[in-house]
Amino acid sequence: MEKIVILTGAGISAESGLATFRDEGGLWAAHRIEDVATPEAFERDPDLVHRFYNARRTQAARVAPNAAHRALARLQERHGGEVVLVTQNVDALHEAAGSRAVMHMHGTLAGALCARCEARWPAPLVMSTQDACPVCGAKATRPDIVWFGEMPHGMEAIWTHLEEADVFAAIGTSGNVYPAAAFAQHAGRAGAHTIELNLEASYNTRDFAETRLGRASQVVPEWVGAVLGD
């Protein structure tokens, strides 16, 4: 049976009520990346960075998965071949929809990390510079999120999955951020059929053999239905 590798981005969570990054009124309209999503930003103003992620963590706790998340969980459940789900998203909506083994390449809002000893633990809803690391006691706790200039998680395994994929689908991502934006080309070169499911053609739309435009809650269940033949 076909091995399917999927990459999701902020667009799959948009209809659940979470802001994307680069759309109208998106996160980068309200904050500059340099001020809230880089290690230098955290060095410079950790309170501002904590405020940015506390707001997103609180918002993410309030929303529910939509039909697109549920369709991917159904695909994982019902497809005879391997389905690998990689997400750039830091929310937990794939898990809430029943997906398993989700690879959060950019980290998660649910995780906390010690900038001193690299210990990890479940993040409280509100994090602050006054929190002490439960392992080393340093007041150096940060969101367990991959910022710009930091290495995304699981890259070795992801490149191998892409080389083994028969189908690679990118869902709700603008194709602006690397290395995720290079996945379609990498999978295509290794022989995968590449498909983008998005509200509008992504920045790297030329890397895809097939494009299905529309809202994720529409096009993802349709695509999953076609794959499962039901």
Ligand code: BV8
């Ligand atoms: C690294 C966590 C190296 C934070 C994020 C120049 C050229 C190439 C690369 C670079 C360069 N300069 C710098 C770089 C590297 C940099 C990069 O790519 N920069 C870009 C801006 C040029 N990348 C990095 O720094 C990465 N690390 O390269 O490390 C290294 C090597 C060795 C050792 C150490 C380090 C790290 C990147 C990760 C950064 N962290 N997020 C947070 O979440 O707060 S990235 C951030 O953008 C999010 O994670 C998100 O996943 C990602 C991409 O955004 P999208 O998910 O695509 O969202 P976006 O809003 O852009 O698009 C939404 C899409 O949905 C749109 O297409 C829209 O049409 C669609 N949509 C909207 N509504 C719907 C919909 N679709 C369907 N239905 C709807 N209803």
